[in-house]
Amino acid sequence: xxxxxxxxxxxxxxxxxxxxxxxxxxxxxxxxxxxxxxxxxxxxxxxxxxxxxxxxxxxxxxxxxxxxxxxxxxxxxxxxxxxxxxxxxxxxxxxxxxxxxxxxxxxxxxxxxxxxxxxxxxxxxxxxxxxxxxxxxxxxxxxxxxxxxxxxxxxxxxxxxxxxxxxxxxxxxxxxxxxxxxxxxxxxxxxxxxxxxxxxxxxxxxxxxxxxxxxxxxxxxxxxxxxxxxxxxxxxxxxxxxxxxxxxxxxxxxxxxxxxxxxxxxxxxxxxxxxxxxxxxxxxxxxxxxxxxxxxxxxxxxxxxxxxxxxxxxxxxxxxxxxxxxxxxxxxxxxxxxxxxxxxxx
Amino acid sequence: xxxxxxxxxxxxxxxxxxxxxxxxxxxxxxxxxxxxxxxxxxxxxxxxxxxxxxxxxxxxxxxxxxxxxxxxxxxxxxxxxxxxxxxxxxxxxxxxxxxxxxxxxxxxxxxxxxxxxxxxxxxxxxxxxxxxxxxxxxxxxxxxxxxxxxxxxxxxxxxxxxxxxxxxxxxxxxxxxxxxxxxxxxxxxxxxxxxxxxxxxxxxxxxxxxxxxxxxxxxxxxxxxxxxxxxxxxxxxxxxxxxxxxxxxxxxxxxxxxxxxxxxxxxxxxxxxxxxxxxxxxxxxxxxxxxxxxxxxxxxxxxxxxxxxxxxxxxxxxxxxxxxxxxxxxxxxxxxxxxxxxxxxxxxxxxxxxxxxxxxxxxxxxxxxxxxxxxxxxxxxxxxxxxxxxxxxxxxxxxxxxxxxxxxxxxxxxxxxxxxxxxxxxxxxxxxxxxxxxxxxxxxxxxxxxxxxxxxxxxxxxxxxxxxxxxxxxxxxxxxxxxxxxxxxxxxxxxxxxxxxxxxxxxxxxxxxxxxxxxxxxxxxxxxxxxxxxxxxxxxxxxxxxxxxxxxxxxxxxxxxxxxxxxxxxxxx
Numbered sequence: 050x051x052x053x054x055x056x057x058x059x060x061x062x063x064x065x066x067x068x069x070x071x072x073x074x075x076x077x078x079x080x081x082x083x084x085x086x087x088x089x090x091x092x093x094x095x096x097x098x099x100x101x102x103x104x105x106x107x108x109x110x111x112x113x114x115x116x117x118x119x120x121x122x123x124x125x126x127x128x129x130x131x132x133x134x135x136x137x138x139x140x141x142x143x144x145x146x147x148x149x150x151x152x153x154x155x156x157x158x159x160x161x162x163x164x165x166x167x168x169x170x171x172x173x174x175x176x177x178x179x180x181x182x183x184x185x186x187x188x189x190x191x192x193x194x195x196x197x198x199x200x201x202x203x204x205x206x207x208x209x210x211x212x213x214x215x216x217x218x219x220x221x222x223x224x225x226x227x228x229x230x231x232x233x234x235x236x237x238x239x240x241x242x243x244x245x246x247x248x249x250x251x252x253x254x255x256x257x258x259x260x261x262x263x264x265x266x267x268x269x270x271x272x273x274x275x276x277x278x279x280x281x282x283x284x285x286x287x288x289x290x291x292x293x294x295x296x297x298x299x300x301x302x303x304x305x306x307x308x309x310x311x312x313x314x315x316x317x318x319x320x321x322x323x324x325x326x327x328x329x330x331x332x333x334x335x336x337x338x339x340x341x342x343x344x345x346x347x348x349x350x351x352x353x354x355x356x357x358x359x360x361x362x363x364x365x366x367x368x369x370x371x372x373x374x375x376x377x378x379x380x381x382x383x384x385x386x387x388x389x390x391x392x393x394x395x
Numbered sequence: 396x397x398x399x400x401x402x403x404x405x406x407x408x409x410x411x412x413x414x415x416x417x418x419x420x421x422x423x424x425x426x427x428x429x430x431x432x433x434x435x436x437x438x439x440x441x442x443x444x445x446x447x448x449x450x451x452x453x454x455x456x457x458x459x460x461x462x463x464x465x466x467x468x469x470x471x472x473x474x475x476x477x478x479x480x481x482x483x484x485x486x487x488x489x490x491x492x493x494x495x496x497x498x499x500x501x502x503x504x505x506x507x508x509x510x511x512x513x514x515x516x517x518x519x520x521x522x523x524x525x526x527x528x529x530x531x532x533x534x535x536x537x538x539x540x541x542x543x544x545x546x547x548x549x550x551x552x553x554x555x556x557x558x559x560x561x562x563x564x565x566x567x568x569x570x571x572x573x574x575x576x577x578x579x580x581x582x583x584x585x586x587x588x589x590x591x592x593x594x595x596x597x598x599x600x601x602x603x604x605x606x607x608x609x610x611x612x613x614x615x616x617x618x619x620x621x622x623x624x625x626x627x628x629x630x631x632x633x634x635x636x637x638x639x640x641x642x643x644x645x646x647x648x649x650x651x652x653x654x655x656x657x658x659x660x661x662x663x664x665x666x667x668x669x670x671x672x673x674x675x676x677x678x679x680x681x682x683x684x685x686x687x688x689x690x691x692x693x694x695x696x697x698x699x700x701x702x703x704x705x706x707x708x709x710x711x712x713x714x715x716x717x718x719x720x721x722x723x724x725x726x727x728x729x730x731x732x733x734x735x736x737x738x739x740x741x742x743x744x745x746x747x748x749x750x751x752x753x754x755x756x757x758x759x760x761x762x763x764x765x766x767x768x769x770x771x772x773x774x775x776x777x778x779x780x781x782x783x784x785x786x787x788x789x790x791x792x793x794x795x796x797x798x799x800x801x802x803x804x805x806x807x808x809x810x811x812x813x814x815x816x817x818x819x820x821x822x823x824x825x826x827x828x829x830x831x832x833x834x835x836x837x838x839x840x841x842x843x844x845x846x847x848x849x850x851x852x853x854x855x856x857x858x859x860x861x862x863x864x865x866x867x868x869x870x871x872x873x874x875x876x877x878x879x880x881x882x883x884x885x886x887x888x889x890x891x892x893x894x895x896x897x898x899x900x901x902x903x904x905x906x907x908x909x910x911x912x913x914x915x916x917x918x919x920x921x922x923x924x925x926x927x928x929x930x931x932x933x934x935x936x937x938x939x940x941x942x943x944x945x946x947x948x949x950x951x952x953x954x955x956x957x958x959x960x961x962x963x964x965x966x967x968x
Contacts, residue, residue: 078843079835079836080833080836080839081836081839081840082442082835083442084834084835084836084837084839093540093542093547094542094547094869094876094886095876095878095882095884095885095886096884097540097541097542098884099883099884101442101540101541102840129535129598130536136535139536139596140596142596142597155442156434156443157434158440158600158601159606167623168622168623223653226656230660231656231659242662243653243656243657243660243662244648244653244657245624245625245648246621247624249624249625249627249644249646250619250627250642250644339649340649341649341650341653342653343623343624343646343648343649343650343653345621345622345624349623349649350623352649353431353432353623353649356431356805356835357835358835
C-alpha cells in the first residue's frame, strides 16, 4: 500500500510538469494583457507600450517566461525601467512556482495567491453546501427511482431529471432570477435578491448570506443532481438484481436493511469514482453560475482573468485544479480499497 | 403533522430570511453597476481605463476639463495661461533645437495650489504631493505606465517659491499641456512607506495603498473593497464643496442581463457605457423609472483597409476604397445597428468643434459605387454577384473581389456593424469573410502574431478613441509606426503611409497657435478623405442608463476629469 502511494505520487510529478508546459503555452496565446491600453482617450505610443511590456517581462521569449514562472527570476538581472537594457545589480523578485511563488497578476499587480485566496473562500461557501445538497437529493431520488422502477413515480423523476440535465445552467439561473427575484417582487411576495453576495456595508453572517445563496445553490443542484440521480438509479438497479440480494431476501432480511447495507454499499463503488472526479472542480467554482449571480468566487476570477489575459492567475488556477485532480484520483483509488475489500493495492 | 414539522420550519426560515432582504434602499446611497472590476484605485501603475477612471473618482488633478471642453480649475484658484503669466516659453540651451537655427525651448507652467485644497484627513495639499508621483514614475523600479505621468510628455515637476507653488516643465512647446494634469498622491501618508519599499527593491505597485487609498482629495473617500463584489466610497468630510450623497457604491455584475434586471427593479441607480446603445434606449422606453443620457467621448468606428503587402491588391486603388465608402449607408447603421444612438462620421474630428466642413464627403450611392469599381477594372461579368478583375494592372484577370474582414469578437455592436457592411457591400460586388478575434488578441504585438500587427486581414472595423477635449491627438497612420519585427507594438496596422500626413501630425504636436493648428487638422481631414485611406463610419455615443430619480444636470463628457461634477449629483426629492 505504501509503495503504491509513493509510486503514484512520483508518477504525478512528470504528469504535472507536462500539464504546466502545455497550459503555459496555451495561456500565452489567449491574448495580450496590454491590449486594454489601446482604448485609452490618451492612447500610449507604441514606444510606451513596448516599455510597459518590457517592465512586465512580456518581451522575453516564451520559454524564458516559462523558466521564470517555474523557478523565478531572482537569479538574474531584469529590465526594471523598460528601456531595453537589463539594469546592473537589479535582480528579479520572483521565486517561481517550484518555490511556492505563484507569480504576480499582470492586471492588479497583486501576488496571485492573494487573488486566489480572496475568491476561494467564497467558492467554498457556495459549492460545498451545493454539493451536499446534490448528493442528498440525488441519492434519495435515485434510490426511490430504482426501487420503484417503471412506475409512474420513476417516470416522473426520470423526466424531470432529463429536463434539468438537458437545460443549460444559465437558462435555469436566469429563469430563477425572473421568477423568484423579479416576478415575486412585482407580485408583492417575499422575494430573493437578484445577485451578489450581500449588500455593501452589511456584515457577512449566515443570515445575510443565505438569501443570496439560495438561487445559485439551487441552480447548481438542479443540473448536477439530475445527472447524479441517473448514476445512482443505474448503480442501484445493477446491484439490486444480483444473486446476493436475492439470497438476502430469501433469508428474510428486511427490505430497508438490504437496501442500505447490502445494495448501497455495492452500488456506491462506481459513484465513488464519479464523485472523486468531480470534487476538485468544486474548488474551481462554477463559471456560469458565479457569473450570472455575481458570486465573487473562483469561476468569476477565472473569467475575469481570461478576459484580461492575466495568465499568471489563470496558470495558478489551472495548476491548482490539475493538482487536485491528480490528488483526488489518488484518494479515490485508496477509497476503492476501503469500500471494496476485493480491491488490493500494491 | 409532526412529520411535516421540519418542512414547515424550513419554509418559515426561508420566508424570514427572504423577507429580511426587502428592507432595501438606504438613504443617499448611489449605486453604480459595472461589469468589470478595476485593477486598482490609483492609476499610475494601472493598465486599464477603469483603473484610470476610478482614480479620478476619488482624487482629482490640479485642473480638468468641463462638458464644453474648457479647462477649469480643480485644486487651484486660477488656471495658468500665457495671458496671466502662468505659462511661458523659455530657451533651453541644454537641448537640441526642434527647428534648425532656432533655439531649443521649454514650456514652463506655474500654478499655485489653493489654500482650501486639503486631503480628506484635513492635511493641506502641497507641492510635495505632486513631486511624489514624479519620483515614483522615474525611480526605475516601480511599474508605472509611462504615459500615466504628465500624459507621457517629456518633462518634470518642481516645487516653486512656497510649498503651495508647483512648476511643470515640458521639454517642448506643448499645445496639449492640459494633459500635464497630475493626480497628486498624499506624501504625508505614502512617502515613508514608498521609500522603505524602494530601499528593498519593491516598486509602488506593491504598496497595498493602491487598492486601499484611505485618503483622497475628491468628494468621496475610499472605505471598503470586497473583491469581486463592490467598492464603497463615503463622503469626504473635508471636501470644499457640498456633496449630496453620503455614500457611493460600485457594484460588479458580470452578466449584463442581470444588470438590466437590477436597473429595472430599482436596485441600481446608474450604469455607464455597459448596455449597448440600442438596448439602453429600448429599456428606457419600456420602463418609466429608467432614463438614458448620451454623449460623445470620442469613440469613432472606422473601416480600415490593409494597404500593406498582405492586403487585397484592389485596395491599393483609391477608387476601390472610395467605392467601398459609397456602398455604406451610415444613416442606416445609426438607426438599425445603434438604435438611433450614434452619429454618422466622416473624419477623425467628426462630432467635435474641429471638424472641417470642407472635408469631401462621398455619400451613400451604391450605383455610383458600382460604376466606380467598373472604372477601376472590377466588375461582375460571370453573374455570381462578386466583381472580378478585368485588366487591372498587376492583378490576374478573373481575380474575384473577395476579402477577409475582422473586428472584435467580444463586442457585439462591432460584430453587428460588420455584418451590416458584409450585406451592404455585397450589393456593389464586394464579398468578404469575417474572422473575428477578442480585443486582447487583435491588439497584440507583431511578435505574438497578432492579426492587426501582421496584416492578416483586408478590412478592419476598429474604433479609435481620439478624445474630445483637445484637437491634438495621436497619429494612427504614422509611416514610422508600421508594426514590424523591429517595432512590434506599432500602431499603424493598416499601413497608411503619407509623408504629408506625418508632417502635419508632427506640426500639430508643437503648434501653440490655435488657428494654425486648426488649419493643419483641416488639411489632414481633406487628405484622408481625398485618398479614402480609411472610411469613417459612425461616432458611437456613450450611454448612461440611470434611475429617473437621479438628477445630474451636468454630465461630464471630459476625457480628463470624468467625475468632475459627481458632488452635485442627487436624487429628486
